[in-house]
Structures are given as structure tokens and as C-alpha cells.
Amino acid sequence: MENIFKGLKNRGSVFKDKQLLDHRFLPHHLPHREEQITSIAKYWIEALNNVTPSDITIYGKTGTGKTAAAKFAMNQLKEASINEDVFIRTEYIRCTDYTTEYQVIARLCQQMGRDVPYRGWTKAEVVNTFRDIFKKNAFGKNLILIVVLDEIDILLKNDGDGILYTLTRTDNVSVLSISNHVEFKKFIKPRVKSSLRDREIVFPPYGAQQLIDILEERARLSFNKNTLDDDVVPYCAALAAKIEGDARYALDLLRTAGELADEDESKKVFGAYVNDAKDRIEHNKITDIIMTLPTQQQRVLEAILKLTQRKEEIISGKLYDAYEKISKGDSVSYRRIFDFINELEMLGIISTNTVSRGRGKGRTNIITLQCDTDILTDALYS
DNA sequence: GCTCCACCGGAATAAAAGGGAA
DNA sequence: TTCCCTTTTATTCCGGTGGAGC
Numbered sequence: 367m368e369n370i371f372k373g374l375k376n377r378g379s380v381f382k383d384k385q386l387l388d389h390r391f392l393p394h395h396l397p398h399r400e401e402q403i404t405s406i407a408k409y410w411i412e413a414l415n416n417v418t419p420s421d422i423t424i425y426g427k428t429g430t431g432k433t434a435a436a437k438f439a440m441n442q443l444k445e446a447s448i449n450e451d452v453f454i455r456t457e458y459i460r461c462t463d464y465t466t467e468y469q470v471i472a473r474l475c476q477q478m479g480r481d482v483p484y485r486g487w488t489k490a491e492v493v494n495t496f497r498d499i500f501k502k503n504a505f506g507k508n509l510i511l512i513v514v515l516d517e518i519d520i521l522l523k524n525d526g527d528g529i530l531y532t533l534t535r536t537d538n539v540s541v542l543s544i545s546n547h548v549e550f551k552k553f554i555k556p557r558v559k560s561s562l563r564d565r566e567i568v569f570p571p572y573g574a575q576q577l578i579d580i581l582e583e584r585a586r587l588s589f590n591k592n593t594l595d596d597d598v599v600p601y602c603a604a605l606a607a608k609i610e611g612d613a614r615y616a617l618d619l620l621r622t623a624g625e626l627a628d629e630d631e632s633k634k635v636f637g638a639y640v641n642d643a644k645d646r647i648e649h650n651k652i653t654d655i656i657m658t659l660p661t662q663q664q665r666v667l668e669a670i671l672k673l674t675q676r677k678e679e680i681i682s683g684k685l686y687d688a689y690e691k692i693s694k695g696d697s698v699s700y701r702r703i704f705d706f707i708n709e710l711e712m713l714g715i716i717s718t719n720t721v722s723r724g725r726g727k728g729r730t731n732i733i734t735l736q737c738d739t740d741i742l743t744d745a746l747y748s
Numbered sequence: 749g750c751t752c753c754a755c756c757g758g759a760a761t762a763a764a765a766g767g768g769a770a
Numbered sequence: 771t772t773c774c775c776t777t778t779t780a781t782t783c784c785g786g787t788g789g790a791g792c
Contacts, residue, residue, distance in 0.1 A: 465753095466752080466753075468753085469752095483791070483792055484752090484790090484791065484792090485750095485751065485790065485791040485792060486750070486751060486752080486790095486792030487752090487792080488750085488752085489751085489752085682779075682780080683779080698755090698757085699756070699757050699758085700779095701756075701757050701758075702755080702756065702757075704780075704781075705755095720763085720764090720779090720780065720781095721764080721765095722764030722765050722766090722778090722779085722780095723765075723766080723778085724764075724765040724767080724776095724777085725767050725768090725775085725777055725778090726766075726776080726777055726778080727766085727777075727778070727779095728763095728776095728777055728778020728780090729762095729763065729764065729777095729779045729780055730778085730780080
């Protein structure tokens, strides 16, 4: 028998290089983000003069190119600093991976060659080690550190604003924070706000035509010639434009549509594949989220699903009853469920609406499922 | 034994609007 | 009609517990 991988590998594909459609791939050119990148550069250029740049905040919805622009600027700065008489370091940290002040500082220390354990040290020890890096460095030059904190809202919500306090009070450190929500400032106390000197760059959602430009550029690099039907790129762009101009989603659609065409052994990607891609992405997203949810949260979701299927209006009290029934004695308090409901809402699986029903009936939360019940059933019971 | 931190839950406080008094 | 009261749950505050790494 022929090797199975060989057989699969030799099968035709619409792709030339699929990786280029991954949203994590950083292209040499970011269309329609020149203005924002220039803004970042205007602040960071100070570093080339041996001055610590101002702290910057970047806002924008998912898939508006925030991370890409920041990384792009980081690379450009590194390139520009090579022939200059300066000592600049840039570090990128995704706050979904490092969720507390301790972890972020420890990570920064490690990246800069200091051995810091994950646990066991006090916060103060780690912070001192971090600050120590700036005191003595072998180069005799000032070390300027630029830290990019991606998805900082997660960190602030989880652990408060201590991280910003520590970083902004350390000389020679400049922070670029990236946030999905404009309201993230409510997590920051005035003592930190004063040192964060409010330099904001807004990333607006991409329009349909801008998305087309982005997709066409990537498609040219990643698909083989004449494998894309004319309406595929505009269709992906239109769908993504509806979801708040999300370029990541647009790229996902295009890639998944191509994969579906490959699975079908079709020589060309048609609009119909984009429709299927839309369903598959939704399906995968929900399945992924649910698989990684802790047991108790899955039970809450199961309770919501049951009540939804019974077409009952879901209010918090009723939900807790249903949850208790499902967990059969091994249940946590209502206080915990309240947190779970919030988390599920953050994940976009449910939405809540608090209403007050007046005297004698008090307040309640009305919960609605935001995803397809079939997909949810699949994910929960598989 | 120490620290960090995830998880937990009790208690205090806030919120909204119908009910009822004026 | 206006305005305050009442009710019930949402939401916040905060401290306890125990596992893991050192």
C-alpha cells in the first residue's frame, strides 16, 4: 500500500501557501493601517534619541489589526535601532497567557535573562529583580524597554491595575497597551491614570472595500492562480464587514472556504463554500470554547440549554434550580453561578438583560442563548 | 514554611419599578 | 399626580481555603 501521507500530499490543492492566511501571519504590508502605525512610530522614535517614549493605548474591536500593527512597529523599530547608538528592547506579552502582575513581570525578567521562578518569590522580590535590570547593564548605555501588553483588559479585570502602576513607575519602561474595549479605563485607578499620559490611538473597524483590499493581497500570495471564483473575496469581505469589520474573521472565512473546496477536491473555490465555511467556523468556535470550560460551567450551560429547549424564559433563579438538579448535590453557590454567567456572556455564548419587576417581584436576569442549540448540544454531549 | 493564585461563598450594598400614601 | 417605600435579586466587597512551586 502506498504511504497514506504521500497520497494525501499529492492531492491537488487550491492553496499555494495556506499559512499566509493565518491571522497570526505578519505581512510586509498592512493595508489601511499606515496612519495608525505612523502614530505609534511618532511616539517610539524618541527611543532612538535615547529617551523613554510615552505610554500608548490602542483601542479597537477584534480583527482591526491592533496586534499586527503593534508587532509591525516593533519590527520596524528593531530594524531602525540596529545602526544607532542605543540599547532598545521590545517585548510582546499576551495577557491571556500571563494573567497576573506577578506572571507578567516574571516573564519580562525571564525574557531578559533573569532567572525567576513561577512561584515562591514575593511580588516585591520579582519587581526588584525587574528594576535591577535597568540599573546595571554591561553596555553602559541606558536600556529602554518597550512592553506591548496585548488584551490588557483581561489582565486588568483579573488582577487590577498593579501591573500598570509597577511598569509606569519604572524608569526607562514604555508601555503600549492594547485593548478591545474602550471602557477598560474603568479598571484603572487615578494614581495610575496620572502616569499614563493618555496617548490613544483608535483602530476603526475595516470597511467592506478595505477588507477586499486586504483579502485580495493575501489571496494573491496564498492561492494558486484561477482557483478563486470572482465573488469569493467580496463575499467574505461583506460577511466580515457585517461583524464589525473583523479582518481576522474575513481571513478565516477565506481559508476555511479553500479547505472545504480541497476536501471536495474542487479545482475552484465558489461562493457556496464561503457559506459552508461560515457554519464550520461557528461550529468550531463554540466547540472549542465548551471543551475547555470547567465542569461546573458546562453544567450551567447544560441547564441553559435545557430551559431554552423547553422554550421557557430563563431567569437567574430558575437557572440555578435547573443547575442544581443537573449537578445532583455537587453544586456550588449562587454566588459562583453569577460569575459563570458573566464569563459565558464574555465568551459570547449567552446574553443577559437585568430587569426589575417592581415591588414584590424584585430584580432578575433574563438570559438568552446566543448560539445555535444543535451546535451546543453537539459540543456538550460529545 | 512561604508565596501566589484559583476557587469559593457570606455579607453588605445597589438597583429598579410597582404599590400606596399624600 | 407625585414621591417615597418596599421588595427581591443583582452586584460588589472581601476574606478563607488549599494546591503547587520554591
